Structure formats: structure tokens, C-alpha cells
Amino acid sequence: MDWQFFLEVLIGGLLAGVMYSLVALGFVLIYKASGVFNFAQGGMVFFAALTFVSLVERGVNFWLAMVITLAVMVVLGVLIERIVLRPLVNQPQITLFMATIGLTFLIEGLAQGIWDAQVHGLDLGIPDVPVKVGAINISQFDLFASATAGILVLALAVFFQKTRIGRALRAVADDHQAAMSVGIPLNHIWAIVWAVAGFVGLVAGLLWGSRTGVQFALTFTALKALPVLILGGFTSVPGAIVGGLIIGASEKLAEVYIGSSIGLNIGTGIENWFPYMLALLFLLIRPEGLFGEKRIERV
Amino acid sequence: MRKLTVGLKRAALCVAVGGMIGAAGPAFAAGEQFVPVPIYRVGPYAAGGTGIFGGMMDYMQMINARDGGVNGVKLTWEECETEYKNDRGVECYERLKKKGPTGATVFHPLSTGITYSVIERATADKIPVISMGYGRTDASDGRIFPYIFPLITNYWSQSTAKIKFIGQREGGMDKLKGKKLVNLYHGSAYGKETIPVLDIQAKKYGFEVTHIEVAHPGNEQQSQWLQIRQIKPDWVILRGWGVMNPTALKTAQKVGFPADKILGVWWSGAEEDVLPAGDAAKGYIASGFHPSGTDFPVIQDIQKLVYGGGKKGNMDDPRRVGTIYYNRGVIHGIITVEAIRTAQEKYGKKPLTGEQVRWGIENLNIDDKVLKRIGAYGLMPTLKVSCLDHEGGGGVKFQQWDGTKWVVISDWFQTDQSIVRPMIEDSAAKYAKEKNLAPRDCAKEAAAEGKKKS
Structure with missing residues (x-):
């Protein structure tokens, strides 16, 4: 066995997993605060990245474009809360889930309607070239993405643990009705959490967009996040990171050592379904995910 | 700013007239x-x-x-x-x-x-x-x-032109013997279409071809390109579509594979396929039937x-x-x-x-x-075009991305019908049998046509 190659595949997988985690974080935030599985998170990633790149292409300064896009995502979050979620308070969760499916198509269509359906290049100034770490090649861009994800998780942890809004968010996540009874405005909290998810979507969109181009396919990144969520738990920020690392590493190792002619040769292209199979197996053993909250209901 | 206003107006227009589209x-x-x-x-x-x-x-x-x-x-x-x-x-x-x-x-x-x-x-x-x-x-x-x-x-003909191009680049078709090729293909019917014709050519010219699938949509290709680096191929044929193309070029750069040894099909050879990849696409070659x-x-x-x-x-x-x-x-x-x-x-x-x-x-x-x-x-x-040949016998040109535009680097390459035509006839005959279709008699139709004219 070529251990150097194995390590490269493993590290490459871990770093790819961080990119999945970035998308998964947006799902976790909204699920944590409202119990809604936001199917539209992939659309939000696309909307944010397309808005940003379209502004930059129209001559808006990079940082100003970032601020404007963030403002747009906040407005979008507030509008979603006012127009879609508020009228559905106290409805069954499946209704809210269905609403976010509708929202997905609306956001995707809106993004292409406002801007365009073309492919846009996005250069963040971070070269995607390998650097030697010992005998292993690691992409500079992947290291940058990992550092970004780390900072984001730290910032979210501080936000949740140390700020008033963060504590309110946690209270809402624990029990909507109890939180409301102590005077926490549920609607404001939902609007804030959708805005934060919009920000996370922007970061994920920029990193993914820089690697693959800003195009409709960014919406597919959500598919990469689903097994991460099942594995890490829908309510845990650290779970999203750990889940991403496990999924990223295992899918790459499976592709190389099970799928390809180098390995067992059962057929290449297995990395699309392998993470889902892994997540399904995990569901059987630990349905709430690695870090998810155990749900106990008294009957 | 004017463009921004235009964009917003377009969005409003979308909402306003969206429902009317298709109604009339x-x-x-x-x-x-x-x-x-x-x-x-x-x-x-x-x-x-x-x-x-x-x-x-x-x-x-x-x-x-x-x-x-x-x-x-x-x-x-x-x-x-x-x-x-x-x-x-x-x-x-x-x-x-x-x-x-x-x-x-x-x-x-x-x-x-x-x-x-x-x-x-x-x-x-x-x-x-x-x-x-x-x-x-x-x-x-x-x-x-x-x-x-x-x-x-068609795809098979195009594939034979690509192998001819690689042969020319290597100094002759006989130089293909012992070379290694990787066919990196989109995990779809389109992507898999050229596997048989590549295998036949590999046998004919003595090169080795490894087929590696990229699952749809292809926005993650780390493991595929690490395998490619292990195989150390002389050429990689990129049979991509959409986001798979820039991702392939970027990941190739990431593992240090040269862009000018990647040969794309014509659904991997538009500006939209290379621009998002930035410098990673410089030198990349793609086939095409037009400049x-x-x-x-x-x-x-x-x-x-x-x-x-x-x-x-x-x-x-x-x-x-x-x-x-x-x-x-x-x-x-x-x-x-x-x-x-x-x-x-x-x-x-x-x-x-x-x-x-x-x-x-x-x-x-x-x-x-x-x-x-x-x-x-x-x-x-x-x-x-003719009754027998619905392909029409077109040629293939090759172009290289110089960082800003495609530059044509070859004349028309003719396809190798000695390989392709028997495969086509064999496959079409199977379809006819399966669907119980009687083949047209092209000679008879041409004679009838000639008789009408005279």
C-alpha cells in the first residue's frame, strides 16, 4: 500500500469535507432555531454568490459588494420570515418543509431573473495550487477554506454562547413556547437566524463559486450537505464540521479504494451515493446523529 | 448602476409577466x-x-x-x-x-x-x-x-478524430503503442457513450485506456484526479458537461497535471467551460466542429x-x-x-x-x-448527407485556450469510419431487430428518385 497516496486521499477528503460543512452550517442554524429543515439553503448559496459576482462584474468594489450582498441576504431572510414562515407558525413541520421546497424554486428563479443564467468566474485571489507539506501535496485554497470554516464556527460559537441574541436563539431552539412566555420575540429571532444563514450561504457560495464558477450548479452543493447533517446531527454546529470531515474523507477513500481500478474496482463514480449509504447506516444506529439532541417524548 | 437598475426591472418584469408566458x-x-x-x-x-x-x-x-x-x-x-x-x-x-x-x-x-x-x-x-x-x-x-x-x-467519429490528433502530437499513430490515456467522463448516458469506441481504438493502436467516472454534477473531483496522478497518463480525455469542466481543470492544476495534456470533447470546449477555471485552463485543448x-x-x-x-x-x-x-x-x-x-x-x-x-x-x-x-x-x-449516412461526414478541428480566447491549432481532422461505421451498423441493426423495423433500401429509393427526375 502506498501510504503517501493514502494520506493524500485522506487529507484531500477531509478538506473537501470542510467545504460540505460550510453548506451544512446554514441548514443547522435554521433547524436549530425553528425546527425547519430549510430545503432552500442550496438556492440561498447560489443567490448570494450570483448577487456578489454580478455586483463585482458591474464595477462595485469587492468589499462593498460583500456588504451589499450581506444586506440583500438579510432582507431576503426577513422577507422569508414575514411572508412565508410567519403565516405558517404552529403548522405541522412537514408544511414548513414543503414551504421551503417552494422557496427553493422561487429563489433559484429569482436569482436567474434578476441577474442571468450565465456562468461567472470568481477569483478570490487564493491560488488553487498545491503546496508541499512534507511529502504530501495540499491545496492552498483548501487550507484557506478550512481556516475560513474554522473562524466561522468559532464566531458562531461565540455568537450562540456569549451574546444575548445567541442565548435567545438557544432558548427558542429548546422550546418555542417557553421562550415566548419569557418574552423572547420569536419572529425577530427567526428573522435573525435566517439572516445569519444567509451570511453563511454567502461564505459557502464564494468559496464554492471560486472553485467551480458561479453557476446554477451551486444549488447542488445542498445535496452534499445532506449526509453531513444526518451524520453530524441537524442541531449541532460542531456536528456539521465533524460530519463533513467524516463524509469527505470516507467518500474519497471509497472512490479510490473501493470504486476504482486501483481498489476493488466495483465501478467508479460511487462518491455520489456512498455518503448517503453511510448516512443511512448511521441512521439505523444513531438516528439523532453524532451530536444531535436526543428526542425524548412523554406519552 | 444602470445595469443594476436594469436587473431589478427585469426581476419585476419576470414576476409581472411570468404567469402570462406560455398562456398565449x-x-x-x-x-x-x-x-x-x-x-x-x-x-x-x-x-x-x-x-x-x-x-x-x-x-x-x-x-x-x-x-x-x-x-x-x-x-x-x-x-x-x-x-x-x-x-x-x-x-x-x-x-x-x-x-x-x-x-x-x-x-x-x-x-x-x-x-x-x-x-x-x-x-x-x-x-x-x-x-x-x-x-x-x-x-x-x-x-x-x-x-x-x-x-x-457523432460522438464515436469525434473520438476517432481525437485519437488521430493525439497520434499526430505524439509523432505518428505507431507512437501510441504503450501510451496511457484516461477517459474522464460524466456519469451519464452521454458520458458513457464513447467507452466502447475508445476500447476498440486502444486495442487497434496498442495504448492503454482507463475509464474514470465523475458522478453528476461533477463539482468535486479530488479523488478522480488523485487517481489520475497515480496512473500518470500521457493524455486525459475530458468528456464533461457543465460544471464538471471548470472543476476538472481546476482540480488538474491542484494535483499538478498539465492543462495542455487534457483534451476535451466539444461539450467541454466553450468559453463558459474555461473562464471559471481562470489560469488553470491556460493551454487546455478541446475539439470542435467550428471555431x-x-x-x-x-x-x-x-x-x-x-x-x-x-x-x-x-x-x-x-x-x-x-x-x-x-x-x-x-x-x-x-x-x-x-x-x-x-x-x-x-x-x-x-x-x-x-x-x-x-x-x-x-x-x-x-x-x-x-x-x-x-x-x-x-x-x-x-x-x-445521404440515405445511408445521416452523419454527413464532417470533420473535427482542435483549439487551445490561451487564457483569453480559443485559438484554432489544427486543420480539419477526418474521422475514422473504418472503425465507426461497422459499430454503427451493428448497433442500428440490433435496434431494428428489437423494434421489428425493416431497413430502408437506399439503392432502391435512389433508383426510384432517379426515375421520377427523368
Whole structure:
């Protein structure tokens, strides 16, 4: 066995997993605060990245474009809360889930309607070239993405643990009705959490967009996040990171050592379904995910 | 800022008129020839849909403006959004097939999946289907597929031209012996289409080929490229589509594989495939059946008559005129118009039915003289279609991305029909047996045709 190659595949997988985690974080935030599985998170990633790149292409300064896009995502979050979620308070969760499916198509269509359906290049100034770490090649861009994800998780942890809004968010996540009874405005909290998810979507969109181009396919990144969520738990920020690392590493190792002619040769292209199979197996053993909250209901 | 306002206005307009789209189509006059446009303006492959159909509609608009139509018969068309989905494609086909005074003239599915979905319907409805550079490869056998035309070159033919190109680069076909190739393909029917023909060529020329699949959509390719680095191939054939292409180029750079040893198919060779990859795409080579650019009289006529004086053509962004996808669309337009013109010689200068235009396509002979007359010399290869050969014997050129534009680096490469034709006939015969179809007798049809003329 070529251990150097194995390590490269493993590290490459871990770093790819961080990119999945970035998308998964947006799902976790909204699920944590409202119990809604936001199917539209992939659309939000696309909307944010397309808005940003379209502004930059129209001559808006990079940082100003970032601020404007963030403002747009906040407005979008507030509008979603006012127009879609508020009228559905106290409805069954499946209704809210269905609403976010509708929202997905609306956001995707809106993004292409406002801007365009073309492919846009996005250069963040971070070269995607390998650097030697010992005998292993690691992409500079992947290291940058990992550092970004780390900072984001730290910032979210501080936000949740140390700020008033963060504590309110946690209270809402624990029990909507109890939180409301102590005077926490549920609607404001939902609007804030959708805005934060919009920000996370922007970061994920920029990193993914820089690697693959800003195009409709960014919406597919959500598919990469689903097994991460099942594995890490829908309510845990650290779970999203750990889940991403496990999924990223295992899918790459499976592709190389099970799928390809180098390995067992059962057929290449297995990395699309392998993470889902892994997540399904995990569901059987630990349905709430690695870090998810155990749900106990008294009957 | 003005563009920003335009964008917001467009969004408002989308919302305002969105519901009205599709509710009412244009009215068609009696003396017009109708061409359906099953476009995809949204979704992951919108760049191809808008570019190719934009070019085709611009060409037809130019023919109407410059010549008053084809021999006086005006061309009309109607768009239908497929989103590159098979079910939507079939729906569009059904919705548009009876439009216009004589129904649909010819159907361009612009998707291999949609092509497969409409083959039997179109044959039953007697509407010809042109799948130029894509679609069902064995439909090149016109005896079994009378209404399907995978024109210019099908996937298998293109593959043989690519191996010839690699052979030339290596110093001769005999130098291919012992070389290593990787076929990195999209995990779809399109992606898998060339595996058999590559295996046959590998056996013939003595090179080794490893097929590596990239699962749809292809936005993560780390493990595939690490495997490629292990294999250490001399060339990588990139058979991608959409986001898979820039991702492949970026990941190749990440593992240190040189871009000028990656050879793309023509669905991996548009500006949209390389621009998002930035510097990683510099030096990358792709095949094509036409170049980009506006240095052709036909494109200049479009610029003058369709976009001149601030007029609005069919491209939202007129800067895309002359790009790879756009020029491919113009070629779609040229072939549609020339097929109608050819059919008019037999059936008269009036709106024709799909069946009559099918005859026009099957008797197309676009030689250098015709290409010069229509201002497309050098834009596309010559084409001669027949009952037996629905491909038309086109050639393949190779182009290299220099960081800002595609530069043509070869002359027309002819395909290797000694490999491809037996495969086509074998596959088509199997289809005929499965569907219980009797092959046409091309010699008999030609004799009957000759008798009628005399």
C-alpha cells in the first residue's frame, strides 16, 4: 500500500469535507432555531454568490459588494420570515418543509431573473495550487477554506454562547413556547437566524463559486450537505464540521479504494451515493446523529 | 448602476409577466415556415441553451431581414423552456409539433436525453430531428433511423478524430503503442457513450485506456484526479458537461497535471467551460466542429442586421455573439435553412411539411461553394448527407485556450469510419431487430428518385 497516496486521499477528503460543512452550517442554524429543515439553503448559496459576482462584474468594489450582498441576504431572510414562515407558525413541520421546497424554486428563479443564467468566474485571489507539506501535496485554497470554516464556527460559537441574541436563539431552539412566555420575540429571532444563514450561504457560495464558477450548479452543493447533517446531527454546529470531515474523507477513500481500478474496482463514480449509504447506516444506529439532541417524548 | 437598475426591472418584469408566458403564443401567417425552439434559459446548462438557440434564432432573423426568408418563405419560431429535462423536452415537442401552417419543420432537441425521448414520436409524426454533435450515435444509419440526423460528427467519429490528433502530437499513430490515456467522463448516458469506441481504438493502436467516472454534477473531483496522478497518463480525455469542466481543470492544476495534456470533447470546449477555471485552463485543448470569432461574413451580417442600430437580437448579452456556443447555434440555423432550401427545390417555394424537410436534410450537400455563398467558409466543415449516412461526414478541428480566447491549432481532422461505421451498423441493426423495423433500401429509393427526375 502506498501510504503517501493514502494520506493524500485522506487529507484531500477531509478538506473537501470542510467545504460540505460550510453548506451544512446554514441548514443547522435554521433547524436549530425553528425546527425547519430549510430545503432552500442550496438556492440561498447560489443567490448570494450570483448577487456578489454580478455586483463585482458591474464595477462595485469587492468589499462593498460583500456588504451589499450581506444586506440583500438579510432582507431576503426577513422577507422569508414575514411572508412565508410567519403565516405558517404552529403548522405541522412537514408544511414548513414543503414551504421551503417552494422557496427553493422561487429563489433559484429569482436569482436567474434578476441577474442571468450565465456562468461567472470568481477569483478570490487564493491560488488553487498545491503546496508541499512534507511529502504530501495540499491545496492552498483548501487550507484557506478550512481556516475560513474554522473562524466561522468559532464566531458562531461565540455568537450562540456569549451574546444575548445567541442565548435567545438557544432558548427558542429548546422550546418555542417557553421562550415566548419569557418574552423572547420569536419572529425577530427567526428573522435573525435566517439572516445569519444567509451570511453563511454567502461564505459557502464564494468559496464554492471560486472553485467551480458561479453557476446554477451551486444549488447542488445542498445535496452534499445532506449526509453531513444526518451524520453530524441537524442541531449541532460542531456536528456539521465533524460530519463533513467524516463524509469527505470516507467518500474519497471509497472512490479510490473501493470504486476504482486501483481498489476493488466495483465501478467508479460511487462518491455520489456512498455518503448517503453511510448516512443511512448511521441512521439505523444513531438516528439523532453524532451530536444531535436526543428526542425524548412523554406519552 | 444602470445595469443594476436594469436587473431589478427585469426581476419585476419576470414576476409581472411570468404567469402570462406560455398562456398565449404568437400567431402564424399562412405563408410561413415554423421552427420550434425548445430552449433552456434557466437551470445548470442555460449557458449552452441560450447561446446555441440564441445563435440559431439570430440567423433565422437575419435571413428574414436580409433575404425576406428562404426564397420568400418567412421563418417563424416559438420558444418552449425545457430546462434540459427530458419530460419537459417531450412536452415542448408535443406542444410545438402542430404549430405553424405546416407543423414543425424540424426539431432540435439540444440534449441527448431529449433526443432519445422523441425518436419514436418524431418518426411516427414524420418530423425530422437534428441532433448536431450529440444524440444517439447509431442513428447515423439512415436506413434504420429515417427521421434522425446526428449531423456533422457523432460522438464515436469525434473520438476517432481525437485519437488521430493525439497520434499526430505524439509523432505518428505507431507512437501510441504503450501510451496511457484516461477517459474522464460524466456519469451519464452521454458520458458513457464513447467507452466502447475508445476500447476498440486502444486495442487497434496498442495504448492503454482507463475509464474514470465523475458522478453528476461533477463539482468535486479530488479523488478522480488523485487517481489520475497515480496512473500518470500521457493524455486525459475530458468528456464533461457543465460544471464538471471548470472543476476538472481546476482540480488538474491542484494535483499538478498539465492543462495542455487534457483534451476535451466539444461539450467541454466553450468559453463558459474555461473562464471559471481562470489560469488553470491556460493551454487546455478541446475539439470542435467550428471555431469561435466574428470574422465570418455570416456573423457580420447578423451583427449588422440583427444588432445594428441598437436593435435587440436574441442574445441578452450581445457580447456573446461569436462565442463557441453562439457560432454553433448559427450553424444550426444554417443547416435548418439549407435543408428547407434543398427541399424547396423538389417541393416548391412554399411552407413545407416535416416530411418534405426530412428529404431536404437527407439530400443536403453543403460544399465549399455553398459555404462561400452563405458566408460560412471556415466556420463549419462541408457536409454531404445521404440515405445511408445521416452523419454527413464532417470533420473535427482542435483549439487551445490561451487564457483569453480559443485559438484554432489544427486543420480539419477526418474521422475514422473504418472503425465507426461497422459499430454503427451493428448497433442500428440490433435496434431494428428489437423494434421489428425493416431497413430502408437506399439503392432502391435512389433508383426510384432517379426515375421520377427523368
